[in-house]
Amino acid sequence: MDNVxxxxxxxxxxxxxxAIKYLRLIANSGFLFTIYLLFIFGSYYYGEFLLWLPEDxxxxxxxxxxxxxxxxxxxxxxFVKDADLVYLPPLESRMKPYFRSSILYSWMMETxxxxxxxxxxxxxxxxxxxxxxxxxxxxxxxxxGLKLWNLASGFEEQRFQENSKVISHTALRTVLNxxxxxxxxTFQPLWVVVILALxxxxxxxxxxxxxxxxxxxxxxRLARIEDNTVMTFYRVANxxxxxxxxxxAVRPRRYLNRMFKGMNYDQKNTYLYMYSRSFxxxxxxxxxxxxxxFLGSLFLSIVTLTWGLWVISGLFIYMTAIQLKTLKxxxxxxxxxxxxPVSYEERTRAHLKLMNVLLVxxxxxxxxxxxxxxxxxxxxxxxxxxxxxxxxxxxxxxKRQSA
Amino acid sequence: xxxxxxxxxxxxxxxxxxxVLHDINFSIQPHEIVGLIGLNGAGKSTTIKHILxxxxxxxxxxxxxxxxxxxxxxxxxxxxxYIPETPLLYEELTLWEHLELTAMxxxxxxxxxxxxxxxxxxxxxxxxxxxxFPSHFSKGMRQKVMIMCAFLVNPSLYVADExxxxxxxxxxxxxxxxxxxxxxxxxxxxxxxxxxxxAEKYCDRFILLHEGRIVVKxxxxxxxxxxxxxxxxxxxxxxxxxxxxxxx
Numbered sequence: 085m086d087n088v089x090x091x092x093x094x095x096x097x098x099x100x101x102x103a104i105k106y107l108r109l110i111a112n113s114g115f116l117f118t119i120y121l122l123f124i125f126g127s128y129y130y131g132e133f134l135l136w137l138p139e140d141x142x143x144x145x146x147x148x149x150x151x152x153x154x155x156x157x158x159x160x161x162x163f164v165k166d167a168d169l170v171y172l173p174p175l176e177s178r179m180k181p182y183f184r185s186s187i188l189y190s191w192m193m194e195t196x197x198x199x200x201x202x203x204x205x206x207x208x209x210x211x212x213x214x215x216x217x218x219x220x221x222x223x224x225x226x227x228x229g230l231k232l233w234n235l236a237s238g239f240e241e242q243r244f245q246e247n248s249k250v251i252s253h254t255a256l257r258t259v260l261n262x263x264x265x266x267x268x269x270t271f272q273p274l275w276v277v278v279i280l281a282l283x284x285x286x287x288x289x290x291x292x293x294x295x296x297x298x299x300x301x302x303x304x305r306l307a308r309i310e311d312n313t314v315m316t317f318y319r320v321a322n323x324x325x326x327x328x329x330x331x332x333a334v335r336p337r338r339y340l341n342r343m344f345k346g347m348n349y350d351q352k353n354t355y356l357y358m359y360s361r362s363f364x365x366x367x368x369x370x371x372x373x374x375x376x377x378f379l380g381s382l383f384l385s386i387v388t389l390t391w392g393l394w395v396i397s398g399l400f401i402y403m404t405a406i407q408l409k410t411l412k413x414x415x416x417x418x419x420x421x422x423x424x425p426v427s428y429e430e431r432t433r434a435h436l437k438l439m440n441v442l443l444v445x446x447x448x449x450x451x452x453x454x455x456x457x458x459x460x461x462x463x464x465x466x467x468x469x470x471x472x473x474x475x476x477x478x479x480x481x482x483k484r485q486s487a
Numbered sequence: 488x489x490x491x492x493x494x495x496x497x498x499x500x501x502x503x504x505x506x507v508l509h510d511i512n513f514s515i516q517p518h519e520i521v522g523l524i525g526l527n528g529a530g531k532s533t534t535i536k537h538i539l540x541x542x543x544x545x546x547x548x549x550x551x552x553x554x555x556x557x558x559x560x561x562x563x564x565x566x567x568x569y570i571p572e573t574p575l576l577y578e579e580l581t582l583w584e585h586l587e588l589t590a591m592x593x594x595x596x597x598x599x600x601x602x603x604x605x606x607x608x609x610x611x612x613x614x615x616x617x618x619x620f621p622s623h624f625s626k627g628m629r630q631k632v633m634i635m636c637a638f639l640v641n642p643s644l645y646v647a648d649e650x651x652x653x654x655x656x657x658x659x660x661x662x663x664x665x666x667x668x669x670x671x672x673x674x675x676x677x678x679x680x681x682x683x684x685x686a687e688k689y690c691d692r693f694i695l696l697h698e699g700r701i702v703v704k705x706x707x708x709x710x711x712x713x714x715x716x717x718x719x720x721x722x723x724x725x726x727x728x729x730x731x732x733x734x735x
Contacts, residue, residue, distance in 0.1 A: 334578050334579045334620055334622060336620065349587070349591060349597045349600075350591065351592065351593075351594040354588065354592040357584075357587075357588055357591060358577070358580075358588060361579055361580055361584065362577075362579045365579040366578065366579040415577075418577070419541065419571070419575055420569075420571075420575045422541060423539060423540075423541075423564055423567075423569055424564065424592040424593070425560070425561040425562075425563075425564035425565035425593060425594070426561070427560065427561065
């Protein structure tokens, strides 16, 4: 049926329309700069790392573990929505082309996600396992074929009502995948691979493909899988920009409640009370803060150039400050906050205070990391660079912007 | 006696060229519950927004205890509590934190806050949920949070917009009992609602809005006299007024 094909294409277009909007925002954000930085430093240290790697490092098993996981994981993108639970089940018998398109589309995307780590790990492969590029490409092609088998079988798997059955089937696939991946990376003779492939083919044709005779599609599971996938994308996008669809997700993080103890019960602290809690619990401000602090510390401990240390400490403080700046607008849409008998200036003051506390914390962390990695003299210059940015951005630049 | 709330000659709305409210005049004295009645789109919510100070009047003004918002924002706001039609909660704060934050914002002493909060939680049967986040609340529980926040402040003016929506019968009773208690203590209360039987029972006076104008206002007796409907209840009066609007 052509309208089923149309439905699939419009769903895909709808998703990509949304995704491209966010991908563009991500590309434009300061974060891309970090990736460049990572790439430049990374490619230099990669060569060093390969030489440093001990002789007895289990390279094969790293490849096996990584690619077994990559091949087994991942579900078919069906673009099914909650509302489809009402409208699509009557069409189920005619939906075959829709699901076939979904499987092929997912295969394409997943092959990309297999090719990317192959590309990144290629130097390691050539260095330790084999210097044949043809062999690596052949392995990639076979992994991609294995992925297709997994997607097709995995789609039939979701037809089971009981989660336990789905899990046992996934376990079965994992065992088969590991055998195949081991065979590929230990360079077994061709007939071993052919026999394994035949087993998989027979299993699909005479077992997985028969499940649909007695089990209908479980629409709610498809909707949940799809929802999880989209949410994962939103979460990634949210590290770079504001994703309104994600707003509802609040993480209690009760272990951090102790941090609020230092704040007095006082009318003056009203907005600080709100900002500090939304920083910790909502929208992943906290996650970004921790990630940036961690990444900055990592760079500071690896890099040895003195001016590189200054740039990195300043840059990470700056990126953190930009992220924290958005916290100010967090309650913009709330009507209740506008009714509080506390003036608007107090809001600016509270936001600034929280920013200063958090940036000072980050400066101290960077200082300590630098002392450990490079000694006190280098650390003092890192401290000065970081403290300058931490002071100037909120207290001078932001003040001027709001004035 | 000193008016708690005084709305005089209020003309307002989102656009100056298209006012939604036309020359609204009314006041609320202490010890008084006033019902604000009207069809959807009659201008009830706009009136309330002007009273809250979320919108600026085109003409006329709103005074609380004789002071406008412009004269003293903090004094104006601290004398009033608002119960919105749809509960507006902070998703990242627990129930207890909503109460604490509200008390802090309105400058209530910590001891007083704790005493009042415990009483309210007990009264609205929410003690077990103080550490919950709003995502786990039903519609009625969310509304209870708003109501408790309002009573916690203990202001001299309450503005309630459709406060009963989603509340269970016991919740409605607790709410109305509290309202009566506040009224006896000398508060003024403005309540917008569509549940006319309840309004008739609890309100001292009524303001009937239609298409942005006050059509008729007063006690039940005064309404009956003005409309010449001697034995009418509030439902009859409401229908009569809106029908008249349609024909006229």
